[in-house]
Amino acid sequence: MKSNAAQQKIHIEECDGNEMILNLGPSHPAFHGAIRTQIRLDGETIVAAASEIGYLHRCFEKHAEQGNYQQVIPFTDRLNYVSSMMNNVGYCRAVEDLMGINVPERAIFIRVIICELSRIIDHLVCVGTNLVDLGALTNFWYTFNVREMVYDMFEKISGARLTYSYTRIGGLSRDLYDGFMDDLKVVIKETEKAVSDVKGLIYKNRIFLDRTVGVGVVTKEQALDWGFTGPVLRASGVPFDVRKAEPYYFYDTYDFDVPVGEHGDTYDRVAVRMEEIIQSIRIIQQCAARMPQGPIITADPRIKLPDKHEVYGSIEGLMNHFKIVMHGITPPVGEIYSRTEAANGELGYYIISDGTQHPFRVRVRPPCFYFFAAYEHIIKGQMVADAIATLGSLNIVVGECDR
Amino acid sequence: MQKIKNHLKKTLSGVVADASHDAKSMQEVLVIKPEHIHQVATILKVELKFDVLIDVFAVDWFNKKDTRFEVNYLFYHTAENYRAQIKALIGDNAKPSIDSIADVYGSANWAERECYDMFGIRFNNHPNLKRLLLWKEFKGHPLRKDYPINQRQPIPVLDEIL
Numbered sequence: 001m002k003s004n005a006a007q008q009k010i011h012i013e014e015c016d017g018n019e020m021i022l023n024l025g026p027s028h029p030a031f032h033g034a035i036r037t038q039i040r041l042d043g044e045t046i047v048a049a050a051s052e053i054g055y056l057h058r059c060f061e062k063h064a065e066q067g068n069y070q071q072v073i074p075f076t077d078r079l080n081y082v083s084s085m086m087n088n089v090g091y092c093r094a095v096e097d098l099m100g101i102n103v104p105e106r107a108i109f110i111r112v113i114i115c116e117l118s119r120i121i122d123h124l125v126c127v128g129t130n131l132v133d134l135g136a137l138t139n140f141w142y143t144f145n146v147r148e149m150v151y152d153m154f155e156k157i158s159g160a161r162l163t164y165s166y167t168r169i170g171g172l173s174r175d176l177y178d179g180f181m182d183d184l185k186v187v188i189k190e191t192e193k194a195v196s197d198v199k200g201l202i203y204k205n206r207i208f209l210d211r212t213v214g215v216g217v218v219t220k221e222q223a224l225d226w227g228f229t230g231p232v233l234r235a236s237g238v239p240f241d242v243r244k245a246e247p248y249y250f251y252d253t254y255d256f257d258v259p260v261g262e263h264g265d266t267y268d269r270v271a272v273r274m275e276e277i278i279q280s281i282r283i284i285q286q287c288a289a290r291m292p293q294g295p296i297i298t299a300d301p302r303i304k305l306p307d308k309h310e311v312y313g314s315i316e317g318l319m320n321h322f323k324i325v326m327h328g329i330t331p332p333v334g335e336i337y338s339r340t341e342a343a344n345g346e347l348g349y350y351i352i353s354d355g356t357q358h359p360f361r362v363r364v365r366p367p368c369f370y371f372f373a374a375y376e377h378i379i380k381g382q383m384v385a386d387a388i389a390t391l392g393s394l395n396i397v398v399g400e401c402d403r
Numbered sequence: 404m405q406k407i408k409n410h411l412k413k414t415l416s417g418v419v420a421d422a423s424h425d426a427k428s429m430q431e432v433l434v435i436k437p438e439h440i441h442q443v444a445t446i447l448k449v450e451l452k453f454d455v456l457i458d459v460f461a462v463d464w465f466n467k468k469d470t471r472f473e474v475n476y477l478f479y480h481t482a483e484n485y486r487a488q489i490k491a492l493i494g495d496n497a498k499p500s501i502d503s504i505a506d507v508y509g510s511a512n513w514a515e516r517e518c519y520d521m522f523g524i525r526f527n528n529h530p531n532l533k534r535l536l537l538w539k540e541f542k543g544h545p546l547r548k549d550y551p552i553n554q555r556q557p558i559p560v561l562d563e564i565l
Contacts, residue, residue: 021565038565050564054536061521062545066552097427224454224481227510238481245484246429337428337477337488348458350475365458365477373513402536 018042022384026055030133030388033398037376037387044383049376053369056402064362068328069095069169072362077163079364080400082125083118085154086342087400088167093248094338094349095169099331101303106294107171108249112287113184114157114166115340116280120191121147122343122395123231123273123280130270130392131202134211139201142194149187153180169329170304171297184288188281195277202270212267216378216390219264226374230345230367232394235272236264242341254283269393303329328357344368344395368394368401407451407483414446430477430486437474437491437501444476444489444504453478453487456504459514461522465548471496472524476504493524503529521546 019042025031034055040048060079064072076087089111096103103111128143151161156177158166166173202208218228223236233240241258243251259275261268297304301320310317331353339348345367352361371394379387411431412422421434435443447453457477464471470492478487493499503526505512515526516535523544526532534541538559543550 036564040565048565052564054538057536059545062550062552222509225509227456227458227508227514229455229457240481334427335425337425337430346457348477350458350460350477352462361462363458363460365460369513370510373510377509 019047024384024387026052031391032129032396033401035372035396035398035401037379039379039384039387041384044385046379046382046384046387049379049387051372051376053372053398053402056398058403060364060403061362064359066358068357069331069359070329072359073167073169074163074165077165078399079366079403080122080342080344080347080368080397081162082397083122083343084162084164085114085118085166086122086340086347088164089115090338090340090342090347091349092167092169093340094336094351095329095331097338098334098336098351098353099169099300099302099329101170101298101300103171103298104295105292106175107296107298109287109291110172110176110296111167112249112251113284113291114154116284116287117150117153117187119280119343120277121150123277124191124194126343126392126395127198127270127273130266130389130395131198131208133388133392134208136202136205136208139198142197142201146187146191146194149183149190153183153187156180156183168297170300171295175296181288181291184284188284191277191281195274199274209267211386211389212270212393213265214263215266215386216269216382216393217263217265218374218378222374222377223264226377227370228345228367228374229370230341230343231272231276232269232371233345234258235261235268237262242339242346246339248340251283254286256280256282266389266393330355330357339365342367344371344397344400364400364403366400366403368396368398372396372401407480407485410451411487414450415443418443425488428486428488430488432488432490434490434492437493440474440476440489440491441502441504441507444507447478447487447489448507451480452482453480453485455479455481456508456510456514457486459511459518461518461524461546463522463546463548469496470494472499472522474501474518474524498525499523500525500527502527503532505529520544523547 019040022039022041024037026034026036036052038050039046060075063075076091077084079087124143124147128140131139155161158164218236220237223233239258239260244258256279259272261272305324306317306320311321333355335352337348337350339346348365350363351359354360378390418435418439419433423432425432457479459476462473472493474491476489491501503515515529518524519532520534520537521544540557
């Protein structure tokens with residue numbers, strides 16, 4: 001500890017009176033989560049920056065190798081805790097594809113609705129907090145009001161407000177509650193209102209434009225080189241969306257657009273997110289109109305616990321029950337890279353099965369990780385206040401970045 | 404897509420030990436020797452225009468005697484919507500090392516640091532090969548299969564990072 005302090009002192013003395021070193025984070029309200037960037041300042045201009053992560057590291061990948069396949073689902077809640085549902089869905093989809101399970105249609109439609117609702121709240125949180133950093137506090141209430149309503153819905157669906165663990169391998173843990181569709185209509189209406197309110201407040205706002213246009217520019221080539229995906233990549237002008245490029249869950253049958261930015265600056269990233277909320281609403285409406293009836297979990301005997309009357313009434317049911325409870329789910333030997341479009345970009349799960357009940361390797365491809373890796377390059381040459389605006393628009397969720 | 408596939412097979416035929424199509428993951432899987440990785444990455448980026456390196460991660464095949472560590476690279480071609488996975492099997496079990504491709508793909512920088520952190524695989528010519536998620540006093544590499552899950556570690560000290 002002592003030697004570090006001494007080193008730091010030498011560094012500051014080296015700065016010949018004009019430059020100073022400043023720590024952004026790891027614990028500051030404008031830095032969304034425990035991440036640290038050390039910057040060297042000349043006046044208020046950043047001349048050098050270096051980032052550090054790991055404050056929220058809990059070695060998810062090692063934990064995942066300890067339990068069985070179902071026990072990984074609660075860990076995935078903690079990845080991107082702003083939109084946990086999408087992590088649940090991404091993981092379950094990976095295991096299902098590895099085992100070749102057909103998920104019932106109703107479960108798929110419910111998954112799409114909860115995913116798009118999660119995308120909406122994730123974008124609302126990102127835009128809301130980003131605007132708070134810029135001093136536009138009112139928008140925060142508009143966006144977080146809607147988020148609160150969606151949280152209430154999710155609470156009624158799954159029993160939890162943040163860490164849902166709602167999906168199961170092969171389907172869902174429970175069906176939607178009565179009156180879900182009515183709540184959904186209200187939420188959609190309120191979301192549309194909130195989005196138009198926020199748009200009205202910021203799009204022609206002189207202060208907002210001055211703070212965001214041309215700030216934190218990421219060119220197309222840079223974005224691709226740094227491995228960006230999701231809204232941040234699309235704001236730079238690349239129309240890559242896993243939902244369109246490699247459709248899953250009938251996304252090819254929904255009518256929706258992929259908003260694309262032009263300049264890759266903070267303004268574009270906010271605007272792309274606002275537009276994606278509208279597109280998500282379109283998907284939800286089509287999905288709700290087509291919602292089929294039926295089971296919510298697959299009947300595949302390899303993963304579904306048999307009904308109670310079968311367990312008590314037949315030897316096959318009893319044996320199957322015992323087998324699943326004692327031995328867990330055992331996918332065949334193999335590897336899969338399954339990806340879904342999460343709120344921040346491509347969320348990939350690389351799962352390797354060695355045929356036992358424990359996953360041999362679970363690798364998460366977190367979209368935020370690559371945003372934050374590039375952050376130190378993006379902010380070079382900017383003002384400190386612009387660095388904060390840039391960070392907010394990248395939407396770093398540390399639970400996912402550090403895993 | 405077919406054009407890229409043929410081109411991929413033609414240009415990389417000398418260095419690829421095994422090639423297959425993974426239907427479940429919808430991508431080509433190419434197995435190479437670790438000494439070719441920089442050459443392969445350059446070909447993929449410059450000639451074949453795979454513009455995104457999606458991810459880099461390692462696997463510890465604890466029971467395989469000759470090639471225990473494997474580094475995987477996931478590439479994506481945005482124009483053709485096409486994916487390729489490169490598997491580099493590292494022969495040296497005691498001191499695993501492979502060339503860095505951080506100068507070809509910017510996203511490899513932190514991803515390779517994470518591999519080093521978690522598996523102890525050294526990336527030669529990496530611009531800044533330090534631990535990423537863990538602190539520098541940490542002993543061992545936690546995602547190796549022989550690392551016990553209840554291992555205790557020294558208390559971290561704040562590090563100078565700039």
